[in-house]
Every structure is written in structure tokens, then in C-alpha cells.
Amino acid sequence: METKVSSKRMEAIKRQCGFLNGIDIDAIGTRGGLSLGWKEGLNLTLKSFSKSYIDVEVANEDELDTWRFTGFYGVPVEQKRRESWDLLRFLKSKNNKPWLVTRDFNEILFSFKKKGGRIREERQMASFREAIEYCELYDLGFSGQ
Incomplete structure (x- = not known):
């Protein structure tokens, strides 16, 4: 999803949602930024x-x-x-x-x-x-x- 936040902030959000694994790409200012999170047991x-x-x-x-x-x-x-x-x-x-x-x-x-x-x-x-x-x-x- 488009995050509009830094990867550091997105990491905290992912953890709160129970996603132990993930890939984050920083937003540029308040534009863009991507995050993909997944739970344990999924092989990506x-x-x-x-x-x-x-x-x-x-x-x-x-x-x-x-x-x-x-x-x-x-x-x-x-x-x-x-x-x-x-x-x-x-x-x-x-x-x-x-x-x-x-x-x-x-x-x-x-x-x-x-x-x-x-x-x-x-x-x-x-x-x-x-x-x-x-x-x-x-x-x-x-x-x-």
C-alpha cells in the first residue's frame, strides 16, 4: 500500500498490526512510500x-x-x-x-x-x-x- 510515511514509521505500524516480516520503501515527503507486511509462516x-x-x-x-x-x-x-x-x-x-x-x-x-x-x-x-x-x-x- 502507499504509506506516505518513512520506512521507520511504517516498521512500527507493521509491528502493531502483527506483521513480523516486511519490506518498506520510504515516502518522498508525503508522497509515495510503499510497504508490504506479512505474518510468520508465509514464504515470500x-x-x-x-x-x-x-x-x-x-x-x-x-x-x-x-x-x-x-x-x-x-x-x-x-x-x-x-x-x-x-x-x-x-x-x-x-x-x-x-x-x-x-x-x-x-x-x-x-x-x-x-x-x-x-x-x-x-x-x-x-x-x-x-x-x-x-x-x-x-x-x-x-x-x-
């Missing part, structure tokens, strides 16, 4: 990370089946979002295991999903949809706020 292997993502491989208890998890933070500046989509494509090219991406892409797939604020340009959403399709990702939706 860090594959790569940057200010925009944390990419791990998760092994099931039998360690025979593995899958990939990526926490992703899209560039908030509209003119630079293509960098995020290129990064997503790059991450897809590095592995063919089942893949779950949780995120703040800072983009929407369709204009009807937007409530309030400035209207999104169709070309921006189309570029995002193309990246999602290329990566074989599907929006699972959400419930609640």
Missing part, C-alpha cells in the same frame, strides 16, 4: 522493487506451487503515466506464474467509474486498458469504500 521471496512497486514470489505451504504478488503505485502525474504502464509490461515479461497485483494505478478503466473531479481523457484510459490487457490482468472490483 523478494524479486525486485522500486519507488513504484514491490514484487515478490509467494510459495504455498508445500512449496510446490508458487505465485506472484506485486504491490504497485502508478505515477500520479498524468503526463508520466505511460512510464507506469511500461513498467507493468516489464514486470509481466519477467514471470509467467499466476499474478496478483494490488494497486493504486492513479488511473481508471472507464469514465463511468469516476465520481466527481475532472473528466478523464479517453486516450488515457485506453492506454491503461491496453496495458492491463497485455499483462492479462482483470479488475476484480471491490466492496465498500
